[in-house]
Amino acid sequence: SQTIHQWPATLVQPVGSPLSLECTVEGTSNPNLYWYRQAAGRGLQLLFYSVGIGQISSEVPQNLSASRPQDRQFILSSKKLLLSDSGFYLCAGTGSGTEAFFGQGTRLTVV
């Protein structure tokens, strides 16, 4: 089955510090991968999606960046976190099946 391992589950970071969230995929090759954010009291917002190694599309201008160094690895980064970066970050993928599969999410609190 297709699975995503996403870590860490929770993270508290000071303003101005860097960020690196990683997700890795198992059970499928060449998946489409997505980073979503759910801010407190708000809906799911697509941040980045990738259709292959080195291919990143950004949906919204922001303080974050994404990279896909390997087929099954998708990384969300920031050089300097802002308070507004706090939220629940979710890595998702679509592969050979019709359903998306998800990581368990990372709750990021910027203090």
Added chain:
Amino acid sequence: DQQVKQNSPSLSVQEGRISILNCDYTNSMFDYFLWYKKYPAEGPTFLISISSIKDKNEDGRFTVFLNKSAKHLSLHIVPSQPGDSAVYFCAASWGHNNDMRFGAGTRLTVKP
């Protein structure tokens, strides 16, 4: 550009009554639609789906209706139960590349 829209951020329903969650999409290329349920601090879980060749799919208490001409789909939950309280996401995908887009979600609260 939000290609999949859920215009109601929240919905409150009495236990035993029907819950109707709505979703609109703009991209006519979408050919497969899904609903996901999400509890706090967890990833979404798949609930039910429908192909564009159908207009209705039913699974127990959950039914999804698709109106292609209106680019609209809805999820009906009958009867609603307190355990159904969660955020529901509508998703749409298209093509062999299986690219997928999600709506922003609707928070359903089922009151006992």
